[in-house]
Amino acid sequence: MKEFHEITVFASEGPFPGYFDSVVSPETFAALAKADPSAVSDCGGTPMFRCRLPPECDVLHGITRILSDHGYSPKPPIAKCKPGQYWVIIYREYSDVDLEAAAYFIPTIDNWYSNCGKDRNPESGHLGLSRNSAIARGLLGSLFWWLVASKDFRRLAAKAGLLHMAYVPIDIVGKGGRVLAPFRDHWELTSDLVLPPLSRECVLKTNKDEPFSGDYTNGCHLIEGNYFIAELHYEASALRRVEPFDLALTREQFGNGPPALAPQYVASQRFYRFCMDCGIQIAGRVVRVDES
Numbered sequence: 001m002k003e004f005h006e007i008t009v010f011a012s013e014g015p016f017p018g019y020f021d022s023v024v025s026p027e028t029f030a031a032l033a034k035a036d037p038s039a040v041s042d043c044g045g046t047p048m049f050r051c052r053l054p055p056e057c058d059v060l061h062g063i064t065r066i067l068s069d070h071g072y073s074p075k076p077p078i079a080k081c082k083p084g085q086y087w088v089i090i091y092r093e094y095s096d097v098d099l100e101a102a103a104y105f106i107p108t109i110d111n112w113y114s115n116c117g118k119d120r121n122p123e124s125g126h127l128g129l130s131r132n133s134a135i136a137r138g139l140l141g142s143l144f145w146w147l148v149a150s151k152d153f154r155r156l157a158a159k160a161g162l163l164h165m166a167y168v169p170i171d172i173v174g175k176g177g178r179v180l181a182p183f184r185d186h187w188e189l190t191s192d193l194v195l196p197p198l199s200r201e202c203v204l205k206t207n208k209d210e211p212f213s214g215d216y217t218n219g220c221h222l223i224e225g226n227y228f229i230a231e232l233h234y235e236a237s238a239l240r241r242v243e244p245f246d247l248a249l250t251r252e253q254f255g256n257g258p259p260a261l262a263p264q265y266v267a268s269q270r271f272y273r274f275c276m277d278c279g280i281q282i283a284g285r286v287v288r289v290d291e292s
Helices: 026-035 058-069 096-101 151-160 236-240 269-277
Strands: 002-010 040-043 046-053 085-093 104-109 127-130 140-143 146-150 165-173 179-191 203-205 221-223 233-235 247-249 254-257 260-262 265-268 282-290
Touching (some): 002 058, 026 058, 046 058, 096 269, 151 269, 233 236, 236 282, 269 282
16 A cells, blocks of 8 residues: 655635635745745646655655744644645555455445436435436446446356345436436445444544534544545454455445435455456455454
């Protein structure tokens, strides 16, 4: 796994006032530009400094030292960027070797369907695709964070004996979300198994940067410092009490609040191998299993 730290600051109030801007003084911006000239660009007429560097990089250390010496500190997760703070986001990149070594992972498929703005039918709960988007895209595709399985995928998964796979119809919808027909020979791939709660070390917060109490009204977000996407952690003892599975769903729902909430998939190493054997271009993020 590789990590990259992305730092973004502006020379003046830029095109995203309030939430996105982290404005520094002219002296600070000049010092940053001297440290890494390649990180300077124009953003809607406003000079922007944005670097993306590995944590062991000396240039990154020099940049953070400049910001600290000039009185700036990193912006906390979720909270708005205040004067004297700057944006820093940490990205993880997982290799095939990481995924091959992981007992569980969150699958992602770079084979996108586009929908018509109606994520789910409020009555049936089905995903909705526009007629122009309801075209076969191989064995397995994705619609935002959901997976779309074809008839052939379903057949191959059954033949392989993959456990706890479930399939839900997908609607073809027209204007106003009116259901026109089912998406023939395609289903939303989901699971009939819900996992135990995440490890106690996982931090869940609301849109208001408050601890999540179980009420989804103000959303639920998994927070891990300044990482762009936090890793899921499970206690090994909890997973040992779960029956074997190849696809499951998190108990927690993530998003900004109803109706924009969804669990995450958790897939097994066998699911990963199955996809690779079938020629499905699968990627994902490692799920950590912690021994008590």
